Amino acid sequence: HNIIVADAAQAGPLSRKADPDDWEAALKTAIDARLGRYEGDKYFHIGTHVDAYVLAIPGVPLVATPKSVLIISVNASATNNFGFAIHLLILPYPFALR
Helix, strand or coil, X not given: CEEEECCXXXXXXXXXXXXXXXXXXXXXXXXXXXXXXXCCCCEEEEEEEEEEEECCCCCCCCCCCCCCEEEEEEEEEEECCCCCEEEECCCCXXXXXX
């Protein structure tokens, strides 16, 4: 399962507005593309919540190049062979998508 929730996403200062449905569709597609190809004995459940974002206002090249930021929370669990959920802890770690 790949569940995305973006209904309570907060827009940061000087951010352009974004529709929660657009966030959900974009993240679902990106996570499915990266994790959907893996096969194995366990079934994983991934829950993603969009906490906040800042969508940069387009700048003038060579003068200002504003950056965008996305803050998310991710929870994951795996189902073992007996049908019990095993919860995985994912610590927040800042990283840049390029």
